[in-house]
Amino acid sequence: MDKLAIQGGARLRGEIRISGAKNAALPILCAGLLTAETLRLENLPKLKDISTSLTLLGHIGMQVELDDKNSVDLQAAHLDKLEAPYELVKTMRASILVLGPILARYGEARVSLPGGCAIGSRPVDLHIKGLQAMGAEIHIEHGYIHAKATRLQGARIFMDTVTVTGTENLMMAATLANGATVLENAAREPEVFDLAQCLIAMGAKIEGAGSDTITITGVETLHGATHKIMADRIETGTYLVAAAMTQGQVRLLGTRADTLDAVLEKLREAGAQIDVESDSISLRMQRRPRAVSIKTAPYPAFPTDMQAQFMALNCIADGVSRVTETIFENRFMHVQEMQRLGADIEVEGNTALVRGVDKLEGAVVMATDLRASASLVLAALVAEGETVIERIYHIDRGYECIEEKFSQLGARIRRVH
Numbered sequence: 583m584d585k586l587a588i589q590g591g592a593r594l595r596g597e598i599r600i601s602g603a604k605n606a607a608l609p610i611l612c613a614g615l616l617t618a619e620t621l622r623l624e625n626l627p628k629l630k631d632i633s634t635s636l637t638l639l640g641h642i643g644m645q646v647e648l649d650d651k652n653s654v655d656l657q658a659a660h661l662d663k664l665e666a667p668y669e670l671v672k673t674m675r676a677s678i679l680v681l682g683p684i685l686a687r688y689g690e691a692r693v694s695l696p697g698g699c700a701i702g703s704r705p706v707d708l709h710i711k712g713l714q715a716m717g718a719e720i721h722i723e724h725g726y727i728h729a730k731a732t733r734l735q736g737a738r739i740f741m742d743t744v745t746v747t748g749t750e751n752l753m754m755a756a757t758l759a760n761g762a763t764v765l766e767n768a769a770r771e772p773e774v775f776d777l778a779q780c781l782i783a784m785g786a787k788i789e790g791a792g793s794d795t796i797t798i799t800g801v802e803t804l805h806g807a808t809h810k811i812m813a814d815r816i817e818t819g820t821y822l823v824a825a826a827m828t829q830g831q832v833r834l835l836g837t838r839a840d841t842l843d844a845v846l847e848k849l850r851e852a853g854a855q856i857d858v859e860s861d862s863i864s865l866r867m868q869r870r871p872r873a874v875s876i877k878t879a880p881y882p883a884f885p886t887d888m889q890a891q892f893m894a895l896n897c898i899a900d901g902v903s904r905v906t907e908t909i910f911e912n913r914f915m916h917v918q919e920m921q922r923l924g925a926d927i928e929v930e931g932n933t934a935l936v937r938g939v940d941k942l943e944g945a946v947v948m949a950t951d952l953r954a955s956a957s958l959v960l961a962a963l964v965a966e967g968e969t970v971i972e973r974i975y976h977i978d979r980g981y982e983c984i985e986e987k988f989s990q991l992g993a994r995i996r997r998v999h
């Protein structure tokens with residue numbers, strides 16, 4: 583299995599291009615199920631999660647034509663199977679995003695329950711309750727969600743927890759429902775907004791996406807469209823933190839600062855100088871980072887997907903910080919690995935107390951989930967000597983060409999087989 587070997591100590595310098603957002607691409611690919619016409623998507627990132635999603639959509643019967651310029655043509659003129667099997671869903675929870683679209687368009691869908699995953703139990707009860715409120719009959723049988731509805735009916739749906747994919751699933755389902763659906767306490771994440779823009783281009787009637795109340799007025803059919811997927815704000819944030827930790831100077835192209843306010847604010851607090859242009863972000867760090875306390879919460883607050891990276895920064899920062907995780911119950915798995923590199927971290931409940939140390943030391947560590955693995959790369963970039971990261975398939979799920987991009991910025995990083 584592939585590993586990453588990283589020699590710490592290089593200051594990151596230079597420019598790289600940020601890829602399309604994985605978490606926007608995943609729901610938007612599923613939006614292709616809502617129409618018989620062609621949906622063309624641009625700026626698709628080349629990632630394991632995207633190929634898993636395309637395999638699932640192909641299995642269901644969607645025609646998928648990838649070109650080599652990060653674009654894909656999707657056509658779901660006719661579906662062979664209205665089912666997402668366990669073998670595919672278990673490798674990627676976001677597969678649940680096919681449930682709403684298939685049910686809305688075909689009146690029936692069978693999707694495997696995702697089951698547990700490394701970062702917590704992550705239930706899908708709100709997806710199910712929302713579809714039931716829209717008139718779907720749902721049975722859980724043999725580990726599958728089996729949903730039926732002749733035609734979904736518009737409804738007022740209050741979600742008691744903010745859920746990103748839950749909001750996306752229900753928003754997609756509601757586009758073809760009879761009447762208006764109002765989603766209350768909806769997720770405000772930029773990826774939800776991007777999906778809404780794509781659906782609107784396909785003929786959907788959606789108001790309020792990006793706020794906590796989204797109103798969708800159902801239409802009879804949706805049509806084909808072309809949509810460019812937004813830049814990945816988490817990939818952007820990860821490279822910015824890397825530059826800050828190595829006291830470097832980088833410019834990230836093809837990305838936008840307005841989706842990253844909470845993260846940029848914390849980087850400034852750590853001592854970084856940040857310059858923003860319409861489609862690029864530059865960061866310069868001329869000192870050891872100051873420790874910054876963070877608390878994760880739904881957008882626009884600090885993203886849970888950036889928690890591990892800031893933990894890495896705090897490990898070598900000047901001072902003591904508290905990192906509090908409020909979204910997922912088991913998202914501190916990187917702590918033990920960082921301790922192997924010499925970090926001083928104490929976990930109590932959902933808070934980690936991090937005392938910055940003068941230096942980390944290279945060691946063999948293991949990636950446990952996507953964002954945790956990115957944080958290990960960041961720690962390795964500043965550790966003395968070599969760090970080898972095992973199980974990097976987690977990284978390949980969400981970071982396109984990670985070793986090429988870091989090498990382009992001057993890091994000493996290579997993939998070993």
Ligand code: UD1
Nearest residue numbers: 605676704705706707708709743744745746747748887909
């Ligand atoms: C999405 C992102 C993921 C990110 C997360 C939180 C995608 C593909 N993934 O995951 O990268 O870390 O948002 O920003 O976009 N919950 C319930 N019932 C439900 C659904 C969720 O209780 O039916 C809870 C979860 O257990 C969790 C919280 O709601 O505690 C937020 O989860 P959610 O926003 O649904 O995460 P995902 O959409 O799976």
